[in-house]
Amino acid sequence: MSAELTGFTAEELYATGLVTEYRDLVAREAGPDNYARLVGGEPHTVPELVRAMTRLWYTGSWPGLRGGAGPYLVSARAYAGALVWRAAGTPAPGTTAPGFGSWSAPPPDGIPR
Template structure:
């Protein structure tokens, strides 16, 4: 698991500790192993900066998996799919934009009556 977190950290820009926070690592690793097999995964883990087309595609798929909670589909590995509701809600894209996944948490009754928190860029994205 630690190897997967270090590789994922290298690819996503989030630290291994940040990737552990939502408890999704084992579920996402299981998807990778199921979709591409242990041997292909081990090749990527051994050489994450490899220029081999297959490994580059896998690295991109792994980034996609962490950021969206969905498997993008690769040649020979089936089509795209959402891993789970938890993977969708815990996807890194929501942390990257400072928000929450739509439909996963209600802001609370009457929240519309309060002014939105203003982000650094002057928008309401900070909420």
């Protein structure tokens, strides 16, 4: 289901290393009844949960559900592995160094100096 929601393949999602953590989080935050509907093939009955899962994958943050915990960042690893960075083709800001001596080369054309 996450592959359908995000547009990334199951292999790409597993490569993030976050599948188990996210599955456990969704099960906990959704509650047993909503989670059973979700995995039982009735995602249309829990649209708020489906939107929250999509947001979780793309941002690494849980947006919260009505009556549940408020929004929170899942972890530093979730932030770094958020799909928004893969979609943009760039690492998450603050997660990778630009490389030794990168400051000595001029920026590519089109980037202000």
